[in-house]
Each structure stands twice: as C-alpha cells, then as structure tokens.
Amino acid sequence: MGLPLRVPYEAPQGRRLNVIGGYFSHGPLAGAFEFASFASLPQPRSQPAEKTLAQRAAAQDLAVEDLGRIDSEVFLAFVWQLAGRPVEAAGSWRRERPLVVVVDNYQAHKSDRVKAELPHLQAADIYLFYLPAYSPELSEIEPIWHDVKYHHLTERSHAKLGGLKQAAETALLRKRLELQQRPAETALLLRPSP
Numbered sequence: 504m505g506l507p508l509r510v511p512y513e514a515p516q517g518r519r520l521n522v523i524g525g526y527f528s529h530g531p532l533a534g535a536f537e538f539a540s541f542a543s544l545p546q547p548r549s550q551p552a553e554k555t556l557a558q559r560a561a562a563q564d565l566a567v568e569d570l571g572r573i574d575s576e577v578f579l580a581f582v583w584q585l586a587g588r589p590v591e592a593a594g595s596w597r598r599e600r601p602l603v604v605v606v607d608n609y610q611a612h613k614s615d616r617v618k619a620e621l622p623h624l625q626a627a628d629i630y631l632f633y634l635p636a637y638s639p640e641l642s643e644i645e646p647i648w649h650d651v652k653y654h655h656l657t658e659r660s661h662a663k664l665g666g667l668k669q670a671a672e673t674a675l676l677r678k679r680l681e682l683q684q685r686p687a688e689t690a691l692l693l694r695p696s697p
Contacts, residue, residue, distance in 0.1 A: 518563075519543045520667050521573050522675065525585045526644045526682070530600070536647065536679045537585060540672060541571040542664050564665025573609075575616035586629050598628040605632045605642060651678050 524538035542565055560567050571577065586602050606612045613633070624631065639645045652659075655674035661667040 518545050518664055520664065520671055522648075522671065523573050523577065523581050524644060524647070524675075525581065525604070526647055528643050534683045534685050536675075536682045537581075538675050538679075539577075539581060540569075540668055540675075541573060541577070542569050542668050543572060544570065544664070562663075564663045565668065569665070569668060573611055575611045575614040578611045579617060579620050582624065582629065582631075586627065588627065594623070596627055601628045601630065603630045603632050605634060605644075607634050607639070607642060608636050647678060647682070651675055 520540055520542050522538055522540045524536065527533055527535040542560075542563070544559055544563060544565075554562070556570070557567050560570055582604055585604065586598055588596050611617070612631070617631075621631065634641050651671075651674050655677050656671060658670060659667070661670065
C-alpha cells in the first residue's frame, strides 16, 4: 500500500527452445529417432546481471545443463553420437557400415569447424549430404518435426521455459516410440501369409 508495484519484465524474445535430431530411415537402425534439446534465456537488460546464470535458469525451471545453443561443436558431437562412436574411441575408429547424414543449410552445419572435421568423418565412413537450399520437402525428418509440433505437442504456451522443454521432450519421446514401431509393423505386413 502506498508504494509503486514493480514487476520485472522479461521479454519473450530470446527465450526459446531448439532441438537437434536424427532419424534413421534405412538400415538396421531404421525407425530410430535421436534428439537433444537446448534452451536459450533472454539476455538480462541490466548491467551487470543481477542474477547468476544458475539463478536465471532456475527461475525458468531449468538446470544450467539445459541451456545452450546448437552451434558447430554441438552439431558435430551429435553426428558422432548418431554414428555410434564411443566417447573413449581412438581417432582410428570406423563404422562397420557407411552412414550418410542428410542436413540442411543451417549455418552450424556448414561452418569452417564442420569443414575441418569432414576428413575425420569420412575416415570413419560418415558422410554429410547437404540438401539444396530452401527444399525442406526433400528432408525425411521435416514431417517428423511437423507431426511433433502440431500433433504431439498439444500445449505450447508455458509460463516457464522449463515447462516447454519438458513438454517438447515428452512429445519427442512419444514420437520416438511411434517411429520405432513402424519397421516392426511394416515387417508384419510384408511377411508372407501362411
């Protein structure tokens, strides 16, 4: 009473959730869908920041480990993970069979860091195939993202970014289970009748 009410304003700009994913459309892992999500907090308006990064993350129901952006290092780590390379593997590690990773023209996919890693990827029998610009219809993962966003992620408005991250990961896990069942269903359909 008698004092001005001050409500700290946090612009929704800069508060976002990014997901990187890989879908195996062929081969022994057909139907496998891997993903990782990273939250971005808006930059504080005041200088210096009144709260630590951990405090700002906790205010959004996130841990510091949940924060990040999809840059070249994250992209390359994800490609190596998709390829199945163990963390402790030596530089001479090689896949048993080739892996072609189809990627779009996102800046992190075409950076100098990624170009420098290409010989190491190829030595491990991993190849990046770049789609033509502005052609998402050629990507087999685009319908998966669309389905998750518009059918599996039923609630997209959340007061806190942590709620959105949890809801998105739940939707992505549901989609993963659905995709894993497809090859089994197809195999049943293709089996000759007795």
